[in-house]
Amino acid sequence: MREFTLFTDVNTDVHPAYAAKEGIVILPQYYFFEGDDVIYGDEILLDEETFYSRLDKGETARSSGVNPDRARRTFEEELKKGKDILAIICSSGLSMSYNTCYKVGEELMKEYPGSKIIVMDSLNESGGAGLMLYMARDMQKEGKSMEEIRDRIEAVKMNFQAMFIVDDLKYLVRGGRLSAFSGAFGTLLDIKPILHLEGGKILPLKKIRTRKRAINELLHIAKEMDPDPRYLYVVHTFNEPSAQELADRVENELGISVDRQYKLGIINNTIGAHTGPNALGLGFLARKGLDPAILGDDPDITE
Numbered sequence: 001m002r003e004f005t006l007f008t009d010v011n012t013d014v015h016p017a018y019a020a021k022e023g024i025v026i027l028p029q030y031y032f033f034e035g036d037d038v039i040y041g042d043e044i045l046l047d048e049e050t051f052y053s054r055l056d057k058g059e060t061a062r063s064s065g066v067n068p069d070r071a072r073r074t075f076e077e078e079l080k081k082g083k084d085i086l087a088i089i090c091s092s093g094l095s096m097s098y099n100t101c102y103k104v105g106e107e108l109m110k111e112y113p114g115s116k117i118i119v120m121d122s123l124n125e126s127g128g129a130g131l132m133l134y135m136a137r138d139m140q141k142e143g144k145s146m147e148e149i150r151d152r153i154e155a156v157k158m159n160f161q162a163m164f165i166v167d168d169l170k171y172l173v174r175g176g177r178l179s180a181f182s183g184a185f186g187t188l189l190d191i192k193p194i195l196h197l198e199g200g201k202i203l204p205l206k207k208i209r210t211r212k213r214a215i216n217e218l219l220h221i222a223k224e225m226d227p228d229p230r231y232l233y234v235v236h237t238f239n240e241p242s243a244q245e246l247a248d249r250v251e252n253e254l255g256i257s258v259d260r261q262y263k264l265g266i267i268n269n270t271i272g273a274h275t276g277p278n279a280l281g282l283g284f285l286a287r288k289g290l291d292p293a294i295l296g297d298d299p300d301i302t303e
Contacts, residue, residue, distance in 0.1 A: 002116070004084035004146050006136055007075070009066050009097050010041070010268045011090035012122065012129040013235055018262040022137050025078075027071055029097060029270040031063045041270060042070070048238040051269050052277040055171070061273035065097035071104045075117065079108060084116040086146045088132050088153070092121045093200030118146050120153065123200035126267055127233030127283020128162025134231060135285075156285065161225065162197045163205060164235070164281025165214045169193075171276035172202065194218055206295050215246065218282060219253055224291060227284035229256045234264045237272045237279040246280060
């Protein structure tokens with residue numbers, strides 16, 4: 001069996017320190033502000049404080065997916081080392097990055113006979129997708145082949161959950177990630193919906209009034225779905241105190257220890273352009289399905 005390298009893109013929010021330690025290659029995606037000639041995400045980066053400050057001031061940020069030339073060059077570097085590639089990419093329903101990487105992989109396999117490139121569509125984002133890389137790396141260290149890893153992740157892919165709360169739905173509506181109707185409804189009633197990834201798309205899971213109640217409900221839903229303690233990730237957009245508090249509650253209420261070094265991280269700015277500041281969420285591998293009985297909406301509840 002040939003050696004192989006794990007690839008992903010920045011929208012899976014694999015912790016950069018973990019990726020560097022484990023040899024996972026992260027492809028950049030890109031973002032820019034309307035009216036600004038600077039494109040960020042690769043050689044040029046923008047710190048989170050400046051990025052969210054500009055959003056707060058009313059600037060509109062846009063995003064774009066993996067650059068085909070960058071993907072080709074980075075894939076090719078591994079092929080020239082005699083290595084194969086297993087890439088797990090963010091949802092094709094929200095980005096063209098999967099299609100880009102898949103096409104590049106098909107082209108390169110023709111140019112490098114004997115090489116193998118597997119590109120998987122996670123149908124997920126942020127921590128929900130990133131945890132697939134953590135599973136893939138665990139299996140790689142056990143000596144599993146690319147095909148074995150692919151088959152295992154495909155078998156449980158829909159059990160990887162990404163659930164999050166945002167302060168203002170306008171960013172998701174503006175970026176085309178949520179319908180204008182849903183966004184207007186939430187804003188009008190000051191609702192803090194719990195959003196999740198389903199079939200590769202962002203959809204409202206439950207409508208809750210007040211952020212405090214939404215966080216309580218997020219934890220309740222997660223507990224009901226019985227997360228695998230090996231695969232849970234706390235994510236946030238430039239609000240680490242809230243993320244640390246959520247991690248504390250995960251440990252106290254769900255009995256799961258949160259790896260603060262590698263599984264508590266900032267949502268990257270490409271996704272942040274759509275979530276806005278103060279987003280907070282959980283990625284986890286559910287061992288139980290979601291009971292529809294707990295999803296009744298009651299937007300009149302207040303605290």
